[in-house]
Amino acid sequence: MPAAAVSLAPPPPHRPPVTLRRGVAGALITALVAALLALAPAPAAQAAPVLLSQGRPVTASSQENGGTPAAAAVDGNLGTRWSSAFSDPQWIQVDLGAASALSQVVLRWEAAYAKAYRIELSTDGANWSTAHSTTAGAGGTETVPVSGTARYVRVQGVTRATGYGYSLWEFQVYGNGDDGGPMLPGGGDLGPNVHVFDPATPGIQAKLDEVFRQQESAQFGSGRHAFLFKPGTYHGLNAQIGFYTQIAGLGLRPDDTTINGDVTVDAGWFNGNATQNFWRAAENLALNPVSGTNRWAVSQAASFRRMHVKGGLNLAPNGYGWASGGYIADSKVDGQIGNYSQQQWYTRDSAIGGWSNSVWNQVFSGVEGAPATGFPEPRYTTLATTPISREKPFLYLDGNEYKVFAPAKRTGARGTTWANGTPQGESIPLARFYVVKPGTTAATMNAALAQGLHLLFTPGVYHVDRTINVNRANTIVLGLGLATIIPDNGVTAMKVADVDGVRLAGFLIDAGAVNSPTLLEVGPQGAAADHAANPTTVQDVYIRIGGAGPGKATTSMVINSDDTIIDHTWVWRADHGDGVGWETNRADYGVRVNGDDVLATGLFVEHFNKYDVEWYGERGRTIFYQNEKAYDAPNQAAIQNGSTQGFAAYRVDDSVTTHEAWGLGSYCNYNVDPTIRQHHGFKAPVKPGVRFHSLLVVSLGGMGHYNHVINDTGASTVPAGTSTVPSTVVSFP
Secondary structure (H helix, E strand, O other), X not given: OOOOOOOOOOOOOOXXXXXXXXXXXXXXXXXXXXXXXXXXOOOOOOOOOXXXXXXXXXXXXXXXXXXXXXXXXXXXXOOOOEEOOOXXXXXXXXXXXXXXXXXXXXXXXXXXXXXXXXXEEEOOOOOOEEEEEEOOOOOOEEEEEEEEEEEEEEEEEEEEOOOOOOEEEEEEEEEEEEOOOOOOOOEOOOOOOEEEEOOXXXXXXXXXXXXXXXXXXXXXXXXXXXXXXXXXXEEEEEEEOOOOEEEEEOOOOHHHEEEEEEEEXXXXXXXXXXXXXXXXXXXXXXXXXXOOEEEEOOOOOEEEEOOEEOOEEEOOOXXXXXXXXXXXXXXXXXXXXXXXXXOEEEEEOOEEEEEOOOOOEEEEEOOEOOOOOOOOOOOEEEEOOEEEEEOOOEEEEEOOEEEEEEEOEEEEEOOOOOOOOOOOEEEEEHHHEEEEOOOOOHHHHHHHHHHOOEEEEOOOEEEEOOOEEEOOOOOEEEEEEEEEEEEOOOOOOEEEOOOOOOEEEEEEEEOOOOOEEXXXXXXXXOOOOOOOOOOOEEEEEEEEEOEEOOXXXXXXXXXXXOOOEEEEEEEEEOOOOEOOOOOOOOOOEEEEEOOOOOEEEEEEEEOOOOOOEEEOOOOEEEEEEEEEOOOOOOOHHHHEEOOEEOOOOEEEOOOOOOEEEEEEEEEEOOOOOOOOEEEEEEEOOOOOOEEEEEEEEEEOOOOOEEEEEEOOEOOOOHHHOOOOOOEEEEEEO
């Protein structure tokens, strides 16, 4: 948004025989041995075996009942178990995710154990070898040494010891890593930039204030911070949240962590203008605001998720200067939300006590208490439900153990996931995450992923000299404190394979000085697998080209996998900061969607040299889109698209037969050459299955103009002159 708007010891040397008194001989021998030991290289240290199987995908020949699934044998919980049908033979098999050198298998049997069984290994899940076989199983806890490299490990029960089935509390496979290399550890501390509090922690306010002083105006600085509050009640706090700062509760539900006080974003640093309050987050807290109303005056890339405000919420800065947000999801605001000067806003799957007003484009889906659709005046667009949603994964405390909760997918969602009981989803121990800290290389990240670990980025800036490759289904890559990834030497920062259920969340990709062809790819070109049951999600993942220094990328985000959900992203070619200029931070395309059945909820894409969004996939849907065309186009010729004046902000390819979108706005501010004309903001084929609802374009102060809204439909902004009044289209065609 605008500034405005291991070795052997060598043998001892041979010596002639000598007759000595015993005492002297003993002393000499002792000294000689000591000397030789000092000279001999020490044996190489052996890495302790690492648990590989916990939480990995597991299958079994049968299951006794619904309460004893195979997954319970690899969940790390000695209170849950797998049990089979009451017959022979039976088996249970775990997929380690990658071929690993194995050292032992631990079987923790319940009373129904195996008298005879085999442990079998496979690299492909089809061809098996026997690593261990016995007909004298003793039950209890059996620790079985094994040797071999395998991805799949199976316990094949041959003869039961009881009349029941086979029952394992835990099936644990240990090893030393992929192809015999050292295993990377999961879990660990969260590093120096994660500040964890409990209600008895002294000096909480002082720490909040210290970090805010550093971050309040550090729009392109390197500081990154996360404040994490353990469950409990905190009194008298005002947490002012600056750039690259995340505040979050560590409960499973927002009401587990209550702040009697405020979580505040205002714009004093920028003379009351909130249009540059980017890159921050508030999550998973309950607030009792001191005045009854909490102020959250943000612009793009500032998520407000899983929050319970026991009062009102003011989205404008003190003095009601301009603001350009914004995004709320899975939240409950008991009182009214004051939109005031917010140009646009998207609220999803929440419950609110009311909404004050509209400006240009206020959109709601699945929100209890939302105003009815009134577009074009008042400019509300409201969908009763969100067709598909799956909330962002988050870190929480289960007792004293850190876990990441991965919420379940919902269809036809309305209201929050947590207000009426325990949220549905999966809890994953931090031990199954590689905790990435500043200085970690991309090679290490990839090794951790290949080992089957998820990634948790701690707050920091990470330069990568190669692509981070996410190849395993259901992998989570989660950032804290707006962790930032910068690709060096023109590489793509991250690629995701065409697999089910990957979750990318909570990080910023900042383009490097050497042009990258892409910055984020979800699925390879030509991806065609069906992921409808378990889609990949991209949530609070932001992309920046320039601003913190020169950066270039041809296309920022490419979505090739079908059924992907993009849930809140800001893809931004910088219009201010360092390294900014029409060619200096060249970036032709923002988001390109090739996959079918892709859903975007909260799509913010701005300032690209050519198309901001291009959509080639079928049955795509977008709920809320905010765009600005590039300010810095030097002249009309620079943006000429053949015979068309300018590149559309959002283009659906002519080959597409089905597409639908709600609540889209594009703004122009051609401040280098205000005479530039943009033929339209949106372009789409005229077909029965292609439908748009609630569209607008607006010239900011008359700095350039649009001739039409979509295709050749909709009034020009020229008659509005410098008045910044939108031209609208209620529906198209």
